[in-house]
Amino acid sequence: MIDIHCHLSTKTFNKNYNPLVNKIEEYKKHLKAIIDSATNFEDAKHSIQLSEKYKNFVFSSLGLHPIEAINYTEKEIDEYLEFIYQNRDKIVAIGEIGLDYYWIKESEKIKKSIEVFKRFIEISKDIKKPIILHARLAIEDVFKIIVNEDVKSAVFHFFDGKIKTAKEIIKENYFISINNQVYKNPAIQNVAKEIPLEFLVTETDSPWCGIGKEINEPTNIKICLEYISKLKNISLETVEKTIDENIIRLLNLNI
Numbered sequence: 001m002i003d004i005h006c007h008l009s010t011k012t013f014n015k016n017y018n019p020l021v022n023k024i025e026e027y028k029k030h031l032k033a034i035i036d037s038a039t040n041f042e043d044a045k046h047s048i049q050l051s052e053k054y055k056n057f058v059f060s061s062l063g064l065h066p067i068e069a070i071n072y073t074e075k076e077i078d079e080y081l082e083f084i085y086q087n088r089d090k091i092v093a094i095g096e097i098g099l100d101y102y103w104i105k106e107s108e109k110i111k112k113s114i115e116v117f118k119r120f121i122e123i124s125k126d127i128k129k130p131i132i133l134h135a136r137l138a139i140e141d142v143f144k145i146i147v148n149e150d151v152k153s154a155v156f157h158f159f160d161g162k163i164k165t166a167k168e169i170i171k172e173n174y175f176i177s178i179n180n181q182v183y184k185n186p187a188i189q190n191v192a193k194e195i196p197l198e199f200l201v202t203e204t205d206s207p208w209c210g211i212g213k214e215i216n217e218p219t220n221i222k223i224c225l226e227y228i229s230k231l232k233n234i235s236l237e238t239v240e241k242t243i244d245e246n247i248i249r250l251l252n253l254n255i
């Protein structure tokens with residue numbers, strides 16, 4: 001099993017302490033690969049270090065979360081994009097990037113987040129990497145933008161939108177990521193049931209999105225796989241094998 005979206009590199013969880021980093025060796029016993037998503041420039045440097053230390057197990061996806069993007073200056077964005085370009089051979093995707101209408105409501109800030117989002121889309125095309133999308137309460141707008149920008153390869157992280165939208169998304173050959181919150185979220189359950197396996201990938205978003213009050217961990221990817229298996233009435237082995245193959249192909253993982 002593979003976790004396509006979590007945050008090993010984050011330093012903003014639990015007062016600069018990220019409990020996941022110390023357990024990577026243990027995760028190796030259960031998972032084939034972990035994709036670490038950096039949400040800002042500082043975490044991006046840490047993410048590259050982790051992917052070098054745990055080669056062919058931890059892979060980096062570098063992005064700028066919309067709620068961070070609105071606080072970045074032009075110069076900081078330029079520097080970060082240059083860093084990504086220089087490290088393009090060490091990363092497997094761009095993201096998470098996108099829009100967030102839950103936290104960002106002012107029109108000026110939304111405008112800025114759209115501009116930054118488009119610059120990251122541009123670099124993903126330059127370096128020919130897929131994008132991992134954050135689209136909280138903004139799925140339709142994010143979808144419109146990536147179609148207009150002619151993005152070829154994308155993953156909707158933590159998709160909890162409507163089935164109708166999910167079907168439009170897969171028509172464009174984009175992927176939908178099922179988070180372990182599937183255990184209690186009916187919208188995610190619906191998507192896991194209705195959308196064909198060949199368009200699904202699995203994620204935890206750990207250390208966030210834990211079960212109850214627990215810290216989330218990449219090993220909880222098992223919950224996603226078990227629910228997909230149950231909801232689709234397809235064997236767990238087939239679900240796991242198909243989703244692993246989807247992720248390996250999509251991100252061109254060397255494992």
Ligand SMILES: [Zn+2]
Pocket residue numbers: 005006007037096205
């Ligand atoms: Zn995330």
